[in-house]
Amino acid sequence: MIYQQLGDVKVSQLGMGNMRLPTTGEGGAIDQARARAILEHAYENGVNYFDTAYRYHGGQSELFVGRVLNELPRDSWYLASKMPGHMMRYDHGRLSFVGYLAGEKVRTVEEIFQEQLEKCQVDYFDFYLLHNVCETSYDFYTNEDLGVVDYLLEQKRKGRIRHLGFSSHGRPETIERFLNWRDCFEFAQIQLNYLDWSLQQAKEKYDLLTRRNIPVVVMEPCRGGRLANLDDKIAAPLKQARPEASLASWAFRFLQALPNVKVVLSGMTTMEQLTDNLKNFLVPCPMQAQEAKLLETVVSALVSQVPCTGCRYCCEECPQGLDIPRLIALYNEMSYEPTPGLNAALGALTDKQHPANCVGCGACKRICPQGIDIPALMQSLAQAIAKRS
Ligand code: SF4
Ligand code: SF4
Structure with a gap:
C-alpha cells in the first residue's frame, strides 16, 4: 500500500468510502456480513482511511463503520465524517433541514456532532469535514451568528477533532471565497477524475487548493463507476495500450500523477472492486504524459465540450x-x-x-x-x- 503524509499522520492513498456499501436489496439495509468482509479485507491490506458521513445509508453507515472499526486498535485507523450543513438552513435565528433531511426532527450543530461521536463509538474524529461547501450551503457555513466553524474549531481544541477540512462540489470561485473567509482548513475533499478535470473544473479546484497548500482527498475517482465501465469502442485505445489493465486503473493512475492528492476514496460495493483497487495502490505507478493523451481521446468521445480555454x-x-x-x-x-x-x-x-x-x-x-x-x-x-x- 502507498502511504502519504496528511497532517501529522500517514494515511493509505486508497481510502474506503462508505456510501456505497453492499445492501440487502436496492436501497435496502447494509448487508452487514458482506460489508464487514470488504472493510476487514481493506484494513488487512493496508487501508487505514475510512470515510463516512451523517446520512450515508440513511444514517446507518456511521453506525456500521464505528462498530467494525472499534474491534480494531484505535491507533491503527483514521475515521472521517461530515457535518451535514449542505442540508441545513439558518434563517432569522431558526434552523431547518432541507433535501434528504427535510421532515426530520431538527437538531443543532452541537447535537449532530455529539450524535456522530456516539454512533461511531469514538472520542474523536481523526478527520472531520463540512459536508459539501457549495453555492447553496455557503451562507449556512459562514453565518457568524450560528458559528458552525467556530464550534468545530473549539472541538478541535478539545481534541475531539484532529484535522478539520471540508468537502465541496462547489465552483472554484466559491471554494476560493470560502478559503478567503476562513483560512483554517487542513484538507479538502473534491470530486476529481480525468473526466471532471475539465468538465467540472476539477483542474482549477486542484490548482487552487495546491496553491493554498491544502492537501486533496479525492472523491468519485471513477465518477460513480462510469470510468470503470466504458463502452468497448471508447475503451479500445486504453485496452490496446495496456491490455491487462482494468479501466479503473487508468483513473487511479491519472490521480497518482497529481502530487497533492493524498487520499483517493473509492466506494467499494464488491470484493472484486476492492481487490482490483488494492492492486493499483501497491506501488506508485503514475500516468505518463503520452498515456494522458489517450485519456483525452476518451473524454472527447464521452462528451463534446465547447473548447473554452478560460482566457477571459x-x-x-x-x-x-x-x-x-x-x-x-x-x-x-x-x-x-x-x-x-x-x-x-x-x-x-x-x-x-x-x-x-x-x-x-x-x-x-x-x-x-x-x-x-x-x-x-x-x-x-x-x-x-x-x-x-
Ligand atoms: S458580449 Fe455579452 S451581451 Fe454581447 S453577445 Fe457576448 S455575452 Fe452577449
Ligand atoms: S474569449 Fe476566452 S474565455 Fe471567452 S469564450 Fe473564448 S476562449 Fe472562452
Whole structure:
C-alpha cells in the first residue's frame, strides 16, 4: 500500500468510502456480513482511511463503520465524517433541514456532532469535514451568528477533532471565497477524475487548493463507476495500450500523477472492486504524459465540450458583465449529465449573472480566439435552464 503524509499522520492513498456499501436489496439495509468482509479485507491490506458521513445509508453507515472499526486498535485507523450543513438552513435565528433531511426532527450543530461521536463509538474524529461547501450551503457555513466553524474549531481544541477540512462540489470561485473567509482548513475533499478535470473544473479546484497548500482527498475517482465501465469502442485505445489493465486503473493512475492528492476514496460495493483497487495502490505507478493523451481521446468521445480555454478576453468586452467562461463551463457540464453540484450552481445564478441577460451584441464572439459562437451559446444555455425550472 502507498502511504502519504496528511497532517501529522500517514494515511493509505486508497481510502474506503462508505456510501456505497453492499445492501440487502436496492436501497435496502447494509448487508452487514458482506460489508464487514470488504472493510476487514481493506484494513488487512493496508487501508487505514475510512470515510463516512451523517446520512450515508440513511444514517446507518456511521453506525456500521464505528462498530467494525472499534474491534480494531484505535491507533491503527483514521475515521472521517461530515457535518451535514449542505442540508441545513439558518434563517432569522431558526434552523431547518432541507433535501434528504427535510421532515426530520431538527437538531443543532452541537447535537449532530455529539450524535456522530456516539454512533461511531469514538472520542474523536481523526478527520472531520463540512459536508459539501457549495453555492447553496455557503451562507449556512459562514453565518457568524450560528458559528458552525467556530464550534468545530473549539472541538478541535478539545481534541475531539484532529484535522478539520471540508468537502465541496462547489465552483472554484466559491471554494476560493470560502478559503478567503476562513483560512483554517487542513484538507479538502473534491470530486476529481480525468473526466471532471475539465468538465467540472476539477483542474482549477486542484490548482487552487495546491496553491493554498491544502492537501486533496479525492472523491468519485471513477465518477460513480462510469470510468470503470466504458463502452468497448471508447475503451479500445486504453485496452490496446495496456491490455491487462482494468479501466479503473487508468483513473487511479491519472490521480497518482497529481502530487497533492493524498487520499483517493473509492466506494467499494464488491470484493472484486476492492481487490482490483488494492492492486493499483501497491506501488506508485503514475500516468505518463503520452498515456494522458489517450485519456483525452476518451473524454472527447464521452462528451463534446465547447473548447473554452478560460482566457477571459470576452469578459472584458461584455456590456452585460457576464462571466462567460463560467457559463460555458456550466453549459459543458449540463450537456453531459446533471449533478447536484451543477444544480446548486445553476440555482445560485443571480439575475445579473444569468445567460438570459445576453443582448446578442456579438462583441465577445469577435474577440474569442477559439471562435466560439458565444451569443448562440448563451441563448441555448438560457433556454436549457428555463426548461429545467
Ligand atoms: S453577445 Fe452577449 S455575452 Fe457576448 S458580449 Fe454581447 S451581451 Fe455579452
Ligand atoms: S474569449 Fe473564448 S476562449 Fe476566452 S474565455 Fe471567452 S469564450 Fe472562452
